[in-house]
Amino acid sequence: MARIIALQTHDVRFPTSMTLDGSDAMNPDPDYSAAYLRLLTDAGDGLEGHGFVFTIGRGNDVQVAALRALEGHLVGRDVERTLADLGGMWHELVHDSQLRWLGPEKGIMHMAIGAAVTALWDLRAKREGKPLWRLLASLTPEEIVDLVDFRYLTDALTRDEALEILRAARPGRAEREKQLLARGFPAYTTTPGWLGYDDGKLARLCREAVADGFTQIKLKVGADLEADIRRLGIAREVCGPDIRIAVDANQRWDVGDAIRWMEALRPFGIAWIEEPTSPDDVLGHAAIARAVAPIPVATGEHAANRVLFKQFLQAGALSVLQLDATRVAGVNENIAILLLAAKFGVPVCPHAGGVGLCEAVQHLSMFDYVAVSGSTDNRMIEYVDHLHEHFVTPVEVHKGRYFPPGAPGAGTEMLAASIAEYTHV
Amino acid sequence: MARIIALQTHDVRFPTSMTLDGSDAMNPDPDYSAAYLRLLTDAGDGLEGHGFVFTIGRGNDVQVAALRALEGHLVGRDVERTLADLGGMWHELVHDSQLRWLGPEKGIMHMAIGAAVTALWDLRAKREGKPLWRLLASLTPEEIVDLVDFRYLTDALTRDEALEILRAARPGRAEREKQLLARGFPAYTTTPGWLGYDDGKLARLCREAVADGFTQIKLKVGADLEADIRRLGIAREVCGPDIRIAVDANQRWDVGDAIRWMEALRPFGIAWIEEPTSPDDVLGHAAIARAVAPIPVATGEHAANRVLFKQFLQAGALSVLQLDATRVAGVNENIAILLLAAKFGVPVCPHAGGVGLCEAVQHLSMFDYVAVSGSTDNRMIEYVDHLHEHFVTPVEVHKGRYFPPGAPGAGTEMLAASIAEYTHV
Structure with missing residues (x-):
């Protein structure tokens, strides 16, 4: 033993x-x-x-x-x-x-x-x-719901409803797995849009993103409206009208600020506004969502647990759910939240702007596609192009799509040499 | 310097x-x-x-x-x-x-x-x-609002509104301070009701609480409905019809459970139902509050910050606000939440079931009475009768009322000997 x-x-x-x-x-x-x-x-x-x-x-x-x-x-x-x-x-x-x-x-x-x-x-x-994605997608619906703690969820999602969702997706699993292996899973890139980059670097990285096959980019906004308007103008000009451009305020605004700011950015054609205000503010996001419609509100990278996500969904406070795989309690709570999103018909586009997040979250999105939501419509995994070299199985992103990892594991293993070199002293 | x-x-x-x-x-x-x-x-x-x-x-x-x-x-x-x-x-x-x-x-x-x-x-x-209570109550309204971070609050409470609340309370400060020194601040006791006590101990402690002058006690519930009914029966019989009896489920239930359970406990005359479900679940508490009315819903000891409290108030999800002084970010965030409660006209009855909490929270409630809400109506500080001997200025509770501490400081200083004796090794 x-x-x-x-x-x-x-x-x-x-x-x-x-x-x-x-x-x-x-x-x-x-x-x-x-x-x-x-x-x-x-x-x-x-x-x-x-x-x-x-x-x-x-x-x-x-x-x-x-x-x-x-x-x-x-x-x-x-x-x-x-x-x-x-x-x-x-x-x-x-x-x-x-x-x-x-x-x-x-x-x-x-x-x-x-x-x-x-x-x-x-x-x-x-x-x-x-x-991991394939391991999870090989479990029975009953095995999957046994992983989930339905405490505090039953007013929105019961165990039986979760089972129904999983059973409905079961017949298509094999076909979707084939699709996934052949075509990969859609990605979008945040690489061009960090706030600390100057306009020249922004333009160059936008151009590269389009050349690399991405169909959506994301820009950080929220510190200075004039600068945001200038940067969005550059991005829209370089990318052309067909590339989706999302913006991300990283919790910078109060409810009123968010509404006013998005009125000013609306003409640029905004794919979504991400984290307009406090990640705890379900009612605030709901108010913003009503005011800025039809621009979708995205949030979740700082949402602490399944109870928060339940409320965001109940209140219509988000239409893009950006789960952070390492903020909630691991694979099991990720599954609970994927099931909640499926119940409400909301796409999950996981947060991956960090070290190792791309490697980790792809497993969850691919499991979602194969065994839960059964769809890639409006679903994308965030991509940032740094620090992948420190992982045993770095992501494979080609032409704007994540290709499924084949190596055993959850993608979370860092190279021993990198751990040693970057250990904080 | x-x-x-x-x-x-x-x-x-x-x-x-x-x-x-x-x-x-x-x-x-x-x-x-x-x-x-x-x-x-x-x-x-x-x-x-x-x-x-x-x-x-x-x-x-x-x-x-x-x-x-x-x-x-x-x-x-x-x-x-x-x-x-x-x-x-x-x-x-x-x-x-x-x-x-x-x-x-x-x-x-x-x-x-x-x-x-x-x-x-x-x-x-x-x-x-x-x-501390007197120090805070001696600050000008302008000095008080300078302590508060209004970020994420302005859709419910602006700096100007907070100033108005404080200015309106200013003329009565001296009179209320006199009242406080003469008559103390109302308390209620949780001492009889811990779930691990047997029926005999429960009855004895209820009798003592009434003899000690408390007009409200609180019982822990939520693990076993039959046992709760039996224990409430004992408490009501011992205390008589005039003592208020609150119950506390400590987050045990889902929304549906809470509603069913409280229907069963309603005949005992319940002063409030505390923490019926997840402390993050604003919408769940709102649904429970609607269903169990007129029984008041109380919560807050696990509410993480002012953004949560803002939403509980906006949604009508609580009618007793149970701030925990050491869960939010110190005196300043306590003041922010007292101001929010005053704006919504909701009484604050701080959580104090812990070590040192009674010593700490009394300062905040007394400041609230003197300089913010201006009222003790429906306001009570929780009292538990253990571990006070470890503090330099232990609380003075007589006939069910907290008497204002006179010693300089925030009440948070533990005896050096107690620190030494109970340091975990």
Whole structure:
């Protein structure tokens, strides 16, 4: 019988603030970082489970301390039994009554649980020799709903309704998997639009994005209206009328600001307005959505848990759901939110502007396509073109599409050399 | 010129789980704990600023790590200038863009900022020789609104509206301060109702509460309907018809459960139903409030920040606002929420079921009465009768009322001997 014998952590930080990659109206100088977790076993097969929380620098050490607080729940456990009941494991971690006080189900502790859960999924996928998306898409509807905690969701989505959604999608799974392997999954790129780039770099990167086959780009906005108008003008001119241009305010505005600002940007043809205000403000987003229609409101990268997403959907406060895979509690809560989105007919376009997020979230979107929503309509995975070289299985993006990873695992494993080189001291 | 020269932290845990003090439907065995912070200066006056985050045990070490992450913001600062602009200090801490990613404005990092902010207020109150409630109540309306960050609030409360509320309350300040000193502030007690107590202990403690002059008690419910009905029957019989009995489900239910359960408990005459479901679920609470009316819905001890409270008020989702002083970001965010409550005409009855919370929150309720809401109608401070002996200025509660502390400071200073004895190793 194999056991989990160690939980190792690493405080990994990349000095991205030096180039202003990732800069926006609220995050002027992020250092893309990972609070990184490895689960070791004595199975003798050389396989480890890897997971991480994406952060942007300071405080990554606190996030690592939160990972360490989970050691007692994980080390010593029977590997087979744990991996066979990841719904039960999720429940044990999220409902530890003392740790729960520190959220509940939000912030540093919840994200730490997410990294641990995802590391367990990584280990399971490696042991089964499958990429995570394919492992998840091979589960029965009953096995999938057993992974989900329906507490606090039943006024919007019951277990039976989730089963119906999954059963309805089942007959088409094989055909969609074939499509996915042949054609990939749509992507959009945020690379041109960071706020710290000058106009020349913006224009050049827009041109490259179109040449690379992307059909949507995204620009950061929200700090200076005049500058936003100038930058959108450049982007629209370079890209032409057929490329979709989304904008992202990164929570910069109050409700009234958002409405006024979007009136001014409306003439540029806006694909969506992302994070117009506080990520906790369901009612504020709903008010903005009504006022700026038909421009879609997108949000979710800072939404703490499934209860927030439930309300955003109930209130019609978003029409593009931007789940962040490492902010909610791992693969299981991602699945809960994919099911909620399917119930409400809202597309999920996951947040991936970070280190390792592209590698991780593609598995969830591909599972969504094959086994849950059954569609790629209006669905895109964000793409940013940096730091992929630090991962064991970097994404394969060609002509604006993600091609499915074939290597076993959840995509979350960073190269040992990169961990060593970028460990924060 | 004096500077802050050190930030010291302590992981303090009391073994309350041994007696089931504090036990409820979601927290069966809490160990009341404090992630504790001391700010030292070189002023030579012997004064220190103390603050803490209340937790219930495991994870208190992670909370301490979050306190430590604030060292760079605090150590080395000019004491006078910092204390003269605590609005600016709050803004610097909450809007540190890298730390903000770990919430934003919620969970471990936000609570750590709250402890630091409150420690600064404690230091300022000691230096001015005033208890915090009196210090706050001596500020001008303009000085008070300068402490508040109105970002994300302006669709419900603007700076000008807040000023109006404070100006309207100003003429009555002196008279209300006199009233407060003479008659104290109303309290209610949670002491009889912890879920882990047997029926005999429940009856005895109910009898004692009435004899002690309390006019409201609170019972934990939500784990077992039959047991709740039995325990409410005992409490109502012992207390008689005139004592208000509130119930507290500690987030145990989904929306439908809450509505059904409260139908069954309605005949006992319920003063309020507290935390019926997820503390993030504004829309769920609103649905429950509509269904269980006229029973008031109370919540807030786990509401992460002012944006959540804004929505609870906008949606009519609560009619008793139970702010937790150490969950939001310190004195400043408490003031923001008191102002929101005043705007909506909703009474604030702060959460105090923890260690040190009674000592801390009384200052905020008394400030609210003197300078903001101007009323004690339907306002009560929770009281629990344990662990007060560990504080330098323990609460003075007589005949069911809190009497105003006179000692300088925020009430947050724990005895050095208690810190030493209960430091977790």
